[in-house]
Amino acid sequence: MTFFRFDIDTRSRMAGRFIGRVRRELLKAIMEEKSGGLTQQELARRLETRRSDINRQLSGEAEITLRSLADLAWALDREVTVELRRAEGTAGQNIAPTTSTIGYQPVRIIAPKTPNG
Numbered sequence: 001m002t003f004f005r006f007d008i009d010t011r012s013r014m015a016g017r018f019i020g021r022v023r024r025e026l027l028k029a030i031m032e033e034k035s036g037g038l039t040q041q042e043l044a045r046r047l048e049t050r051r052s053d054i055n056r057q058l059s060g061e062a063e064i065t066l067r068s069l070a071d072l073a074w075a076l077d078r079e080v081t082v083e084l085r086r087a088e089g090t091a092g093q094n095i096a097p098t099t100s101t102i103g104y105q106p107v108r109i110i111a112p113k114t115p116n117g
Helices: 010-034 040-047 051-059 066-075
Strands: none
Touching: 010 051, 010 066, 040 051, 040 066, 051 066
16 A cells, blocks of 8 residues: 655745635636626737736646736736735644644554464
8 A cells, every 4th residue: 555645844835825815816806807808818918928828827837927917917907915924823724733743753554464474
């Protein structure tokens, strides 16, 4: 039986959550504009780029730089706001419990003895 174990450190967890929030906000703004008739093709035309580039950014296949975020916000007639605040360690944020085995040796699996062994 194969087991996979990996730990996501705090830095990666925070980065992933931030990227997810940015993408969610972009998609939310696009859906609001879509109800008014905006298409990815029109968004690409406003940004003077290809629709496939917009699609790759929004689907997560391409990175969104701060410049491209600002450009997308401009094309959507939106304003980007940023707030840096101290992290709150509240329950439900995938924080490793104090009983975690992170940092300890891997668990050894001891197979039961066979009748011939």
